[in-house]
Amino acid sequence: MALKSWKExxxxxxxxxxxSASEYHTGSWRSQRPIWDNAKCIKCGICYVYCPEGCVQQTEDGFFKADLDYCKGCGICSHECWPRAIKMVEEE
Amino acid sequence: MGKRIGMEVAIAVAEAVGLCDIDMAAVYPITPQSHIAEHLSDLVANGEIDAEFVTVESEHSAMSAVIGASGAGARSFTATSSQGLMLMHELLPIASAMRLPICMAIANRAVSGPLNILNDHTDIMPQRDSGWISLFVENGQEAIDLSIQAFKIAEHKDVMLPVCVNIDGFQLTHMVEPFEMPSKEEVEKFLPPFVPHATLHPAKPVTMGAFAMSDYFTEIMKAKNEALKSSKKVILEVWDEWARLFGRAYKPVETYQAEDADVLMLTMGSMGETAQMAIDQLRAKGIKAGLVKLRLWRPFPLAEIKAVLKNVKKLIVTDRAISFGGPGGPVFSEIKSAMYAEARRPLIYNYIYGLGGRDVAVGEFVGMFDKVLADTKNEAADTYEFWGVRE
Structure with a gap:
């Protein structure tokens, strides 16, 4: 999105x-991204419930993933996940 | 022409606002503004004006309510003073950033502490950078006229900014003065219906007051500053029209005996009338004294100030507020800043006076001129002093 001048x-x-807020991809703020280990995931959905951004989605196979266009990398999903299936890893 | 009547100024301000076809008012009473709140509430309760009067629980709520109402497209009014204005402070820059043409009467009063209900300008000065158009009046007639003009200025499509009219508490609000009140028909002719730049309506959803990060904040501040600066053009047009319709002319910077003056004094608000009497006494003694009255505080009338001050040798800036620990009174700082780059500029003296309702009589204004004229070595120039303080 081209940034507007003050006159515009x-x-x-x-x-x-x-x-139109959906056009603002706040994922660019992120310094860490959540990585799910589906071997540990029990599909409880607590990551989905706790995500303050509403960007965690359930996939067809019942596991979860984050929409990285909007995930700010806050780590709440990782903190709340009691099977410890979500690891926060540094962005490149 | 309107009828010439005698009335308390605060009541007259409420009457004048009542002529402006307001849709709503949210006013929390506070001394010395209370008579505006009470009388406007009476006008609504008696069915004399078709408007909502929202009885809010604080000034923070009053300003919030007029912001919401103005956003919905209602012509909205509020009034306050001192601590009430301080409580509104958080919301004032939001009203201007959202470009909501709210009008507010301020019955200027000292800010606590210690608690003091009387007049000075310590309430408006901390609101200086809120992005509101800020006007000062000298008497009851001006309070009425500017209260009506405020809506036309604020709602002009090229302005869309909130306007506050500063009316000295007690000194003006509680005086019974003779003046001409415009008729309902005259105000209807002068003031077109409010056409908002956007409204909150389910048929056309919009977001007002959205979040902005560092990628846009600077551009938004620049746009707001340009809007406030360019509002002066409309203010001048409205004052021209008012002069044509009602025969009373207003200017951003007004003068009295200033053309050939060696020494000028600058005042804001009701003190101007007393200072004018001092000028007459000084002129009678052969002293070339003159007066400059600053009516338009924001947007600051830079060009007009420079034009008026370029030929004078000494200038006395009077302030009814102080910037604690700062370089002097707030008006003094701005006038000095305005003149700094000028090839010809006066020596500028600053007297801080009339705080917390302390009277300043004609003789004291004469005393200020005497003191400045006696400073032949210019030792006191560029400094400030609390006039009349007990040592």
């Missing part, structure tokens, strides 16, 4: 395009 901003920065 709408008055009061009103956002008139509903849902």
């Amino acid at each position: 901003l709408p008055i009061g920065c009103v956002v008139s395009d509903p849902g």
Whole structure:
């Protein structure tokens, strides 16, 4: 997304395009990413429940993954996962 | 022409706002603003104006309520003073950033502590950088006129900014003065209906007050600053129109006997009238004294200030607030800054006075001129002093 100049901003920065926040990929803030070890995962879904970003999704086989466009790498999923199936690894 | 009447200024401000077809008001009463809150509430309760009066539980809520209402497209008004304004402080830059044309009357009063309910400018000065258009009035007529003009300025499509009208508490709000109140028809003719730049409506969903990170924050601040600076053009147009319709002219910087003056004094608000009497006494003694009254505080009228001050040798800036531990009064600092790069600039003296409602009589203004004129070696220039303080 090309950044606008100050002259191009709408008055009061009103956002008139509903849902456009999804175009803002906050995953760029991340310094660590969650990696699931499906051998340890019991499919309890606590990572899905606790993710403050709502970016953890269940896949067709019942395991979980994060949408890395929005995952900020906060590590809450890893912290809450009691089978310790989620490891946080440094981004390159 | 409107009828000439006598009325308490605070009541008259509420009457004037009542002529402006407001949709809502959220006002929390505080001395010396209370009569504005009470009378506006009366006008709504008696069915004299068709508006909602929201009885909020604090000034923080009052400002929040007018922000919400203005966002929904309502012409919105509030009024406050001192601690109430301090409680609104957090929300003031949000109102201006969202470009909501809210109008507010401020009955200027000293900020605690110690607790003091009387007049000075220590409440408005900390709000200086909130991004509001800030106007000062000198008497009841001006309070009425600017309270009506405020809506037209704020809601102009090229402005869309909140406006506050500073009315000295007690010194003005509680005076019974004679003035001309415009008629309902005259105000209707002057003030077009409010056309908001966006509204909160389910049929056309928008987000107001969205989050912004460092990639946009600078651009947003620049846009807000340009909007405030360029509002001066509209303010001047509105004042021209007012002069044509009502015969009363307003300027960002007004002067009295300033053209040939050797020494000028600068005031804001009600002190200007007393200072004017001092000028008459000095002129009668052959001293070329003059007065500069700053009406437009924000946007700061840089060009007008430079033009008025370029030929004078000495300038006395009076402040009714202080920047503790700073270089002097807030008005003094800004005037000095405005003149710094000028090839011809006056020696500038600063008196901090009239704090917490202390009277400053005509003779004391004369005394300030005498003291500055007696400083032949210019030793006191560029310094500030608490006028009349007991040593």
